[in-house]
Amino acid sequence: MINNPFDSPKVMKRDFGLIPLYFLLLNVGQIIVLGIGLIVIETFHMKIPHNGNAIASSFGDIISFSLLFYIFYKMHQHYIIPIVLERIKQAKAYIWLVIITYIVYLIVDHAYSYALQFLPKHYQFEESQNQTMIIEQFNTPWLWPVLFLTTGILEPIAEELIFRHVLIHELGKKITYIGAAILSTLFFAVLHLHAGSSPFEFIPYLYAGFFIVFVYFKSGKNLVVSSMLHILNNSVVVLTIIYQQLFH
Structure with a gap:
């Protein structure tokens, strides 16, 4: 039997430090890349590339996420690896759940996109501001593998x-898992809003968060399973953008 302290009703209070750390590290990664880039440019008398922001953001994200994962690992290093391996093993039973849920999500998403055309013009949108920002990063083809990774x-x-x-597993121990799930879904949607031109840009991220939470609970709060659905969705979005860049 694997020793899993996360199953304890006791809240892992230190894990809440990951929230501010997450946002802090997103900036730290870019600062590190920008600093290295400036040193290289000054040393070799190079010109600043026109896509410097995209480069800093892409490689900065690799540093940021790697640091976040490493810190989480160090926080739980005595037991985290066996737990992750066990969760991966259990996740195999939920592959069809992930696929079917993703198909349902796509149907809902297409239905929502269709319904938008019946709204007043100033409420309609083809791409959310968040999607527009992501698409702009793909203007540099050699960055595509990095962007797919990040x-x-x-x-x-x-x-x-x-x-x-x-926000669900740990906070839920205090405020109930349903309450934590609602907060998680709302915060997830808010995080993906970037000065949207329409208040209706909020809704797609709301139901996307709902479907991820759904598979999370259906799999017995298996983070690997919810990550599978999230990765599937994001990967398809990335590959779609690359396809459009190549053939349109």
């Missing part, structure tokens, strides 16, 4: 760590 894989895992593990 946006498609690392970011979903990091967000699952924050929104599902901390």
